[in-house]
Amino acid sequence: MRRRMDTYLAPLVESERWSFYETMCAFTAEAIAPELLTWERQHCLLPATAIQAMADMGLFGLTVAEEYGGQGGTQLDLILMGLALGYHSQSVAITPGAATSLGIKPLQLCGRDEQKQAHLPDLAAGRRMFVFGLSEPGRGSDATNPEVRATRLPGGWRLHGEKCWSTNAKWASHIVVHALTNPEGRRGHRSTCFIVPMDDPRVQYQEMQGKQVWMQSSTGAIALDQVEVPDSAILGAEHDGFRVMATTLNGGRLFISALALASLAYALDRCCSYAQERVQFANQPIGRFQRVQDVILDMDIALEQSLTWLLHLVRQYDAGTLQRESAAKVKIECSRRASELLPLAMEICGGIACLDEFGLTRHWRDLFVCRVGGGSNFALKTLSTRPLLPGIHDILQ
Numbered sequence: 001m002r003r004r005m006d007t008y009l010a011p012l013v014e015s016e017r018w019s020f021y022e023t024m025c026a027f028t029a030e031a032i033a034p035e036l037l038t039w040e041r042q043h044c045l046l047p048a049t050a051i052q053a054m055a056d057m058g059l060f061g062l063t064v065a066e067e068y069g070g071q072g073g074t075q076l077d078l079i080l081m082g083l084a085l086g087y088h089s090q091s092v093a094i095t096p097g098a099a100t101s102l103g104i105k106p107l108q109l110c111g112r113d114e115q116k117q118a119h120l121p122d123l124a125a126g127r128r129m130f131v132f133g134l135s136e137p138g139r140g141s142d143a144t145n146p147e148v149r150a151t152r153l154p155g156g157w158r159l160h161g162e163k164c165w166s167t168n169a170k171w172a173s174h175i176v177v178h179a180l181t182n183p184e185g186r187r188g189h190r191s192t193c194f195i196v197p198m199d200d201p202r203v204q205y206q207e208m209q210g211k212q213v214w215m216q217s218s219t220g221a222i223a224l225d226q227v228e229v230p231d232s233a234i235l236g237a238e239h240d241g242f243r244v245m246a247t248t249l250n251g252g253r254l255f256i257s258a259l260a261l262a263s264l265a266y267a268l269d270r271c272c273s274y275a276q277e278r279v280q281f282a283n284q285p286i287g288r289f290q291r292v293q294d295v296i297l298d299m300d301i302a303l304e305q306s307l308t309w310l311l312h313l314v315r316q317y318d319a320g321t322l323q324r325e326s327a328a329k330v331k332i333e334c335s336r337r338a339s340e341l342l343p344l345a346m347e348i349c350g351g352i353a354c355l356d357e358f359g360l361t362r363h364w365r366d367l368f369v370c371r372v373g374g375g376s377n378f379a380l381k382t383l384s385t386r387p388l389l390p391g392i393h394d395i396l397q
């Protein structure tokens with residue numbers, strides 16, 4: 001069956017990019033989808049073999065320049081990968097998705113030449129993985145004031161504190177740590193980013209237990225116990241760490257939007273099939289009932305509108321013209337609409353929607369992360385109203 005999403009996507013994507021998307025869909029259908037239920041029921045993270053298969057396809061180097069051994073792709077490729085993998089599982093998609101859009105991106109945006117030479121070839125090949133160390137137990141939305149501190153030493157820095165919610169922590173070779181370096185500085189100019197190796201004996205990783213979303217994705221707490229790094233570990237400029245992280249998050253928010261739409265697309269296809277197969281009341285397909293049509297059409301409208309908007313912004317991102325507020329707004333809207341519609345999709349499928357093998361409960365759970373991850377939707381509304389209410393925001397600054 002042709003996916004409804006593809007009807008909207010095909011006219012928006014050049015033929016070469018479309019071939020890549022189809023390859024990704026085929027890979028997901030053959031190598032990932034048949035295993036998902038087993039992985040979920042066993043509560044296991046993505047197996048090393050699946051990560052290696054993705055590395056072999058070049059997914060960890062998708063947006064890395066060819067001169068560093070990457071595929072030389074764009075944000076559009078990343079979004080297509082997110083849509084294809086996320087259609088079956090957001091938590092599988094987020095593994096290469098976070099590795100590239102959050103892990104590698106700060107290095108691409110702000111790294112010095114020697115840092116790029118040192119890391120990008122291994123990152124592109126999937127031999128290394130960076131994690132994005134912004135969130136902390138005491139600092140979520142208010143990320144401009146990290147509790148992780150870096151104090152100056154001769155020729156280097158000493159870092160202390162804890163990061164949490166770090167996606168891909170289990171597989172990480174390095175963490176990009178956002179740390180307080182200039183407590184008296186202006187808001188947004190108090191922190192610096194450091195590249196810290198995970199194999200330092202003073203870095204401790206623990207997988208966060210009990211997580212019921214993104215089940216196959218690794219999410220870690222990472223403790224830094226007086227870790228010493230040289231000056232050369234600084235990523236970007238000193239006291240400019242928040243800008244590095246905030247700029248990276250723009251692309252991350254587009255990726256999360258793609259995951260939300262992938263979940264919506266899966267739910268829509270499921271509902272369309274089921275509404276035609278399932279018969280009730282004198283052998284009528286339930287799709288004949290007006291309320292069922294109502295939900296299906298709302299999902300279809302939401303998918304077409306949101307996908308079109310997202311791809312428009314992705315083009316802006318690739319052209320370097322995307323506004324921060326736009327990335328926040330599209331994440332808010334894609335995750336909100338998909339989250340509102342998923343329970344209705346489940347309702348029109350009835351009892352069978354409760355079964356894990358039907359796939360809807362997975363997407364319903366994972367959509368929660370789309371609302372909170374990459375900055376919670378509520379907090380992002382403050383950011384997004386800046387151009388609308390400049391007088392208010394001048395006072396808040």
Ligand SMILES: Cc1cc2nc3c(=O)[nH]c(=O)nc-3n(C[C@H](O)[C@H](O)[C@H](O)COP(=O)(O)OP(=O)(O)OC[C@H]3O[C@@H](n4cnc5c(N)ncnc54)[C@H](O)[C@@H]3O)c2cc1C
Nearest residue numbers: 132133134135140141165166167372373374375376378379
């Ligand atoms: C599965 C998963 C993976 C993640 N991966 C990463 C990662 O790789 N790296 C990383 O650094 N972080 C990661 N995160 C963390 C994520 O970015 C944070 O959860 C998010 O920024 C919100 O922070 P918080 O959970 O501490 O919520 P808080 O900041 O404590 O906020 C709680 C709630 O308060 C409300 N709120 C807070 N501030 C405001 C405001 N200004 N205006 C209105 N309402 C507000 C919102 O409802 C918000 O949801 C991940 C999170 C999850 C769940």
